[in-house]
Amino acid sequence: MDKQSKIYVAGHRGLVGSAILRTLESKGYTNLVYRKSSELDLLDKQAVDQFFSEENIDYVFLAAAKVGGIVANNEYPANFIRDNILIQTNVIDAAHQYDVKKLLFLGSTCIYPKFAPQPMKEEHLLTGELESTNEPYAIAKIAGIKMCESYNRQYGTNFISVMPTNLYGPNDNFDLKTSHVLPALVRKFHEAKINNDSSVTVWGTGSPKREFLYSDDLADASIYLMDNYEGNEIVNIGVGKDIPISELAEKIKEVVGYTGDIQFDTSKPDGTPRKLVDVTKLNQLGWEAQTSLDEGLKNIYQWYLENAKEVVAN
Template sequence: MNVTDRIYVAGHKGLVGSAIMRALEQQGYSHLITRSSSELDLRDRQQVDDFFETEEIDYVFLAAAKVGGIAANNDYPADFIRDNLLIQTNVIDAAYRAKVQKLMFLGSTCIYPKYAPQPLKEEHLLTGELEPTNMPYAIAKIAGINMCQSYNRQYGTRFISVMPTNLYGPGDNFDLHTSHVLPALIRKFHEAKVQNQPVVEVWGTGNPKREFLHSDDLADACIYLMKNYEDSEIVNIGVGEDIAIKDLAGMIMEIVGYQGEISFNSSIPDGTPRKLVDVSKINALGWTAQTPLAEGLQELYRTFQTEFLVKQ
């Protein structure tokens, strides 16, 4: 992948896509192609076909997706499976027919079985039942992986698939209904501090463990793999360490400066008990994450204060 190649970042305004854009720009790539959802509806096959026919794209980072936390996945299951299947099917097929040099499909660690052995290895895919709370999204992502593998086998394409762990970073979603756990906790503790609330409710028991990867680290890994990885088999991207939600809440509580108490609402489902990815494969390829969680959390809280609150 040369700095003069035409690179399309699908989903460039999202958490992942914007991080990839920043990293590409910092590394000197000068022909970055983007379209907002209002300019190009990736669910519309004709629009996607026309776009690929006219833009002469060399590389694709497929980071566009409909995403959300447990509440959003539970409330809008049809939207999650339909929109994601449409987006990835249209882009992957159009990329093949337009003869792009290489495509990267970004999946998620929710593709792994709910009770898969820990840490999650790439070979655990399709070895057990999925977590029910995000099954429609996971099934769509599994279909995308298999589609890339099938096109490689039948058409000789160079489509690779990566599975990031839980992400956070600049451009994160702080909406309490649709966000993931980390930005939601930052907002909850901040608002409780400002409003002098004595207790902050955290969904679930606090016992599940999660791994958190900074979006800038993910972007660095994606570009590294686009340059150095050619296999059809999936690659995990993570830090190789996890933390219990109750401990994460404690870290955020301290960073925000909230002085009250934490109450865990065990009537809300926990989701998967643990989701730690095995990163030995990507480490062996020569890449490791660089951002410590405490440092990343402090940065995200500053972003919340300087960007999200200003827009409110």
């Protein structure tokens, strides 16, 4: 990508999109295009087509998606499969119709089989049953990956797909009903601290292991791959190591400065027992994550204190 290339970041206000936008700006890219959902409804094919026809876009980072944790996936399965299929279909098809040079599609490691071998390699996709609480979202994301592959085969497009592991960072979702585990725990421990609660309850047994990637590292990897990779094979993006949720909770407790107890509600689901990705392919392409979990947790808690006062108030 040239510094003057017209680059569209779809989903620029979310965790991933905002990190990509921020990182592109820091690297000196000056011709960046983005729209709020109130300005461009990606569920509306006609609106998306009009946008692409008017903007003459060179590159697309497709980070727009409906995302959430176990609670949200359980309560809104129709929304997750419908909205994600519509968003990615409209954007991918428009990228083809209006001759975009290259598109990067953001998948997710949560769409690998529930009992995939660990660490999960790219070839493990579609080799086993999915996690039931996550299936509608996973089916939609798999369709997006296969759509990119199919357009490449049929139309000669240059669309690539990446598989980020669990993400966290600035502009994360801290809503306790719809967020992922890390931001939910940050909010829980912070509120327990200011309320002087004697304990914090964590869903499940605490035994599942998760890998966590700082969003700015994902953005850096995505831009690197946009510049240095093409092909139909997906690429994992992660740090290559994981920790139990119980240990994550202890780390967040320490960062927040909470002094009470941690209790585990074993009546709640654990989700997938382990989700560690094999990042050999990514490392061989020349990229490795730079932000440690300890450093990232300090960053995200500071961001939460500075920018999420309305979340704390709620």
